[in-house]
Amino acid sequence: MNDEGRRLLRRSALRVRRSAAWLRTEEVPPARGDFLHLLGTGGNPSGVIRQRRRTGGMWLSLGGVQIAVDPGPGAAFHAARAGLDARGLDAVLISHGHTDHYLDAGSLIEGMCRGMSRRRGLLCLPQEALELGIVSRYHLGLDPAPWYPGGPIVTPWQDGVPVQVGPLELAPFRVQHGPENYGIRFTVRGMRIVYSSDTSYVLRYEGEDGTQFVPRPGEPLAPPRAITEVREDVVAAFAGADLAILNVSFFWQHAHRHLTAVGAADLLRRAQIRRALITHFDRSAAPDAEAIARYVAMESGAEVLAARDGMRLPLDS
Secondary structure (H helix, E strand, O other): OOHHHHHHHHHHHHHHHHHHHHHHOOOOOOOOOOEEEEOOOEOHHHHHHHOOOOOOOEEEEEOOEEEEEOOOOOHHHHHHHOOOOHHHOOEEEOOOOOHHHHOOHHHHHHHHOOOOOOEEEEEEEOHHHHHHOOOOHHHHOOOOEOOEOOEEEEEEOOOOOOEEEOOEEEEEEEEOOOOOEEEEEEEEOOEEEEEOOOOOOEEEEEEOOOOEEOOOOOOOOOOEEEEEEEOHHHHHHHOOOOEEEEEOOOOOOOOOOOOOHHHHHHHHHHHOOOEEEEEOEOOOOHHHHHHHHHHHHHHHOOEEEEOOOOOEEEOOO
16 A cells, blocks of 8 residues: 555544544534424425425424424435434434335434434334334344444334323324324423324315315315314314414315315314414425415414425424
8 A cells, every 4th residue: 555545544544433433422412492493394296206395394302302203305414404413313203104204214313323323212103104114124223233233212103192202292193194194292391282294184165155075086176165074183183282283285185185275274273273384385385385374374363384494493382
């Protein structure tokens, strides 16, 4: 080896040791304050493919606990660019097994488990998604090696069974979208934040001519005069929320499997919620996000904010 090669060897060996120490043993400064950071505000297949709006999900900092929620494509990248350190994560949560809700989970688990060198952190996801293998055996810690002995504590969601992460309580509730899927209530120090995930809500509505309609796959929806039947379990799950985080992919399309803006306004009224954030916009709805938020606010009487990529929302507890 020539002199240049020896210099490169010494430098690279030193950097490898420093990198390993940074990843595995260096303490991570705690996050400051309670906040919600939007790693992405897009969703659905068209959103994943086009990435006009990011599809990375959310990062919650609550009561000193750091949580990634539905880390879709790009979550790790956008977290790093926002100064959010995956090494400090306490939990990774997946509501259901669709690509825009889980694809970057492995990357964040590697950070949380310090390059898979430690057994630490929590992974919560539906049993169905776990069995389908949306998270690899390696990232579940099921194939440990001497140099990669780590992995998360894996906890499948159970409807209504809370999970404790430090002072923060996570309470999953079953919602309806296709695969096994859960909304999540976050409670800490008397503050309750409720996340809808993707779910149907409107079961029956009245058209402008008084005709009763049921939302069905593939059928166009008539303009609604009134919502006459909804998923009351969803209303109950949101009752008492200080902040509702609603996945509003469409204005009034595909209501058989999505909340929609029209449904969101009805939900906020019935659950008597005063503050809401709408996110997870389909490519078709994203250009009208601000107008959709204004519509939901006017119809519900609540303060409604349209999420933006990279938005950080302070959470007062």
